Amino acid sequence: GENVEQHPSTLSVQEGDSAVIKCTYSDSASNYFPWYKQELGKRPQLIIDIRSNVGEKKDQRIAVTLNKTAKHFSLHITETQPEDSAVYFCAATPYAGKSTFGDGTTLTVKP
Amino acid sequence: ETGVTQSPTHLIKTRGQQVTLRCSSQSGHNTVSWYQQALGQGPQFIFQYYREEENGRGNFPPRFSGLQFPNYSSELNVNALELDDSALYLCASSLGHSGGTDTQYFGPGTRLTVL
Numbered sequence: 001g002e003n004v005e006q007h008p009s010t011l012s013v014q015e016g017d018s019a020v021i022k023c024t025y026s027d028s029a030s031n032y033f034p035w036y037k038q039e040l041g042k043r044p045q046l047i048i049d050i051r052s053n054v055g056e057k058k059d060q061r062i063a064v065t066l067n068k069t070a071k072h073f074s075l076h077i078t079e080t081q082p083e084d085s086a087v088y089f090c091a092a093t094p095y096a097g098k099s100t101f102g103d104g105t106t107l108t109v110k111p
Numbered sequence: 112e113t114g115v116t117q118s119p120t121h122l123i124k125t126r127g128q129q130v131t132l133r134c135s136s137q138s139g140h141n142t143v144s145w146y147q148q149a150l151g152q153g154p155q156f157i158f159q160y161y162r163e164e165e166n167g168r169g170n171f172p173p174r175f176s177g178l179q180f181p182n183y184s185s186e187l188n189v190n191a192l193e194l195d196d197s198a199l200y201l202c203a204s205s206l207g208h209s210g211g212t213d214t215q216y217f218g219p220g221t222r223l224t225v226l
Contacts, residue, residue, distance in 0.1 A: 001170075006153075034214070043201065043217040044154065089153050098144065098167050099215065101153030 002027040004092050006102025013080050014110050021105045023090035024072045032093040033066060033073045038104075039086045047088075048075070080109045114138060115204050115218035123224045124192050132187045132221045136204030142166070143185040144215060145177060148199040160185055161207045189223075197225045 003026040013019050023033075031052035036044035050057045050064045050073065057064050061080075066073040077084055087106050091099035114137035124130050136143050142161045146154035156169035160179035174190040183204075189196055199220045205213035 004153075032213075036217075043219045046214065046216070049214065091153075095167060098156050098159055098169075099154075100156065101146075103153050104151075 002030060002092050002094055002100035004090060004100045004102045006090050006105060008105060009103065010106045010108070012108045012110065015080060015082060017080055019075075019077045019080055019084070019107055019109075021075045021088055021090070021107075022072060023074070023092075023102050024070075025092040025100070026071065027092065027094050027100075028068075028071070029094040030092040032099075033064070034091050034093070034099065035064060035075050036089045036091065036101075037086045038089065044089060077107075080107075082109050082111050085109045115202065115216050117200075117202055117218040117221050119221060120219070121222045121224075123226065125226050126192055126194060128192050128225075129188065129190045130192060130223060132189075132200050132202075132223070133184065134187070134202035134204075134218055135184045136202075137216055140204035140206050140216075141183050142205045142207035142213065143179055143183065144203045144205070145185070145187050146201045146203065147171075148201055148220070150198070154201055157187070166207075192225045194225050197223060199223075 006023045034049035038044045063076040087104045090102045093099045116135045144159040145157040148154040158168040159166045163179045176188045179185045201220045203215035203217045205215045
């Protein structure tokens, strides 16, 4: 089955700096890679996703890159703000809806 | 809000008991996936229902079972509860197509505590 590794497990940055979270996956059949933000006690919320036919996607301060050859994908957040503080999860999906998640990255943005 | 709802919000059970959790999918979505999220970990895939049929299962024992109804709402049943079943149970709905690229929308979850 699919295996997803996510690094780092914790990340602390100063407000305004950039944050990068990296994930690797094992199943070459995976073709959909969503990123979720989960605040304490709340549901995971999709913040950006990328599909296997695209190498990079950007939405305002958030971008995701995908390297299918190396089987890794990354989340980039620029100009971080305190409200970006949360746990971020990557996921790899070989079949509809059956996502394998990483263990999460706790991002802390210091004002 | 995404429209996916779950009930109950919180539940406390004792070992050996049985529990039923409920999920209403977003309007128009015919696929529901269930996930278990232990504290400090990412969600783990339990199983998926597509048009009332089980459509894939993760590494969970048979005492985890489910149903999907004609209106695409779903239930997760867990028998013979164990302490390790304590977790946040999330359902996610999507508009099912082949190809594995359906966007999932999560419900708020049910926090299950087994004593």
